[in-house]
Amino acid sequence: xxxxxxxxxxxxxxxxxxxxxxxxxxxxxxxxxxxxxxxxxxxxxxxxxxxxxxxxxxxxxxxxxxxxxxxxxxxxxxxxxxxxxxxxxxxxxxxxxxxxxxxxxxxxxxxxxxxxxxxxxxxxxxxxxxxxxxxxxxxxxxxxxxxxxxxxxxxxxxxxxxxxxxxxxxxxxxxxxxxxxxxxxxxxxxxxxxxxxxxxxxxxxxxxxxxxxxxxxxxxxxxxxxxxxxxxxxxxxxxxxxxxxxxxxxxxxxxxxxxxxxxxxxxxxxxxxxxxxxxxxx
Numbered sequence: 001x002x003x004x005x006x007x008x009x010x011x012x013x014x015x016x017x018x019x020x021x022x023x024x025x026x027x028x029x030x031x032x033x034x035x036x037x038x039x040x041x042x043x044x045x046x047x048x049x050x051x052x053x054x055x056x057x058x059x060x061x062x063x064x065x066x067x068x069x070x071x072x073x074x075x076x077x078x079x080x081x082x083x084x085x086x087x088x089x090x091x092x093x094x095x096x097x098x099x100x101x102x103x104x105x106x107x108x109x110x111x112x113x114x115x116x117x118x119x120x121x122x123x124x125x126x127x128x129x130x131x132x133x134x135x136x137x138x139x140x141x142x143x144x145x146x147x148x149x150x151x152x153x154x155x156x157x158x159x160x161x162x163x164x165x166x167x168x169x170x171x172x173x174x175x176x177x178x179x180x181x182x183x184x185x186x187x188x189x190x191x192x193x194x195x196x197x198x199x200x201x202x203x204x205x206x207x208x209x210x211x212x213x214x215x216x217x218x219x220x221x222x223x224x225x226x227x228x229x230x231x232x233x234x235x236x237x238x239x240x241x242x243x244x245x246x247x248x249x250x251x252x253x254x255x256x257x258x259x260x261x262x263x264x265x266x267x268x269x270x271x272x273x274x275x276x277x278x279x280x281x282x
Contacts, residue, residue, distance in 0.1 A: 029260065030058040030267035031276050032138055034250055035076055039271030042104035043083065044074050045119035049130050056277040059136025059169075061269055064124050064157055066150040071095040072124035072157060075103075078145040082106065084121075089145050095123070124157065128164045137161070137170045138193065138269075141179050149179050158187045175200075177219055184220055193247070194219065197227035209238040217242050225249050225269065228256070236263045254279045 036048025037055075044062050052060055063076045068091055080086040080093075084101045104119040122130075124139075131137055141157060143149050161170050172183050173193030180192050194216060204212050216224055216239075224239055225247040239246045248260040249269035257276050260268055270276045 029248075029257070029265050030136070031056075031273060032059045032061050032136065032247075032267055032269045033057040033273045034061050034269045034271050035063070036060060037271065037273050039252060040274065042107035042116060042119055044076060044122070044127075045103050046122065046126075046130055047104070047116060047119055049127070052273040053131070053135065055273045057135070057273045058267070059138050059171075060127075060131050061138040061140065061173075062127055063140045063142050064153065065090040065142050065144075066153050066156070067095045067098055068092055069094045070152065070156070072153070072160060073098060074122045074124055074127050076142075078142065085109075091144055091150065124160045125164070128160060128166055133166070134169055137166055138173060139170060140173045140195070141176070141183075142174075143176055143179075149176060149182075154179060154182045154186060158183070158190065161187075161190065171223060173223075173225065180219060180221060191222040192220075193223040193225055194221040195225045195249075197230070201230055207234075209235055213238050213242050213244070216244060223247055223266070225267075228260070231260065231263070231265070233263050236265060240264065251276065 033052030035043035036045065037052045038048070041048035041051045049060055062074050065073050065075055065078060067073050073090055075083065075090060077083065078089055080088050080090065080101065083103060083106050085105050086101065098121050101121055102118040103121045104116050108116055128137060139157060141153055157172070161167055167190050171191045171193045173195055174180050175195045180194060183190070183192055221244070223245040226235070228248045228251060231246065231248050236246045245266040247267040247269065248265045251257055251260060251268040251270050252272045252275065254275065257268060257279050268276070
């Protein structure tokens with residue numbers, strides 16, 4: 001690992017005065033709970049976050065949309081059908097209407113676990129309060145169902161983070177580079193996380209890592225979450241050589257975790273924090 005990457009890690013883990021870094025060794029990937037623990041719990045709910053935290057995750061990844069009346073809502077899809085059973089878009093409903101829904105409805109109907117009670121669709125402010133320091137807040141800003149960014153979502157999200165004094169443990173992410181650029185302009189002190197997969201790689205010649213890395217560096221991101229299918233040893237090395245942190249998603253087995261740890265990735269996102277947090281991390 002280059003000195004540049006080590007310095008980047010040092011700066012990232014710089015906490016408020018008196019707080020210690022989560023890890024003293026950089027060769028152990030951080031484990032980030034995907035929507036809490038989507039593989040076993042109703043995603044993006046307090047129950048899922050608590051499950052992940054109890055198993056020892058280093059951070060939680062979650063997703064933010066805006067309600068019709070401008071409140072930041074934590075939910076993965078722009079449509080409520082898959083998780084709630086209501087075929088309606090988030091931005092067509094007010095906060096009060098969304099709070100009448102059960103975020104665990106579909107999970108419970110498909111799960112053998114019967115002790116999961118009704119769950120509120122949370123607000124961003126609630127989720128921040130549920131995830132204690134020094135755990136990382138990996139906040140993905142979503143777009144509307146038509147792919148257009150929500151007006152004002154960046155400012156609203158940043159303000160919620162600042163109100164909670166959580167800047168030093170937050171990474172703001174998106175698939176949408178326009179959102180990442182706006183975040184860079186309004187909150188240069190909060191780190192940014194590009195998420196890339198098939199659509200992004202299709203823009204470049206096969207395995208042209210130099211062009212891809214040049215593009216990512218030009219966007220001034222700190223951290224790159226890569227769909228695991230594209231995360232080769234050469235690509236990880238190329239990212240590190242330019243000072244970018246490599247992150248693998250979604251990693252759900254000990255075998256995969258061991259593989260990506262050996263490649264030197266900085267973090268992994270997982271649906272199964274119960275499995276990965278029990279794995280050796282040396």
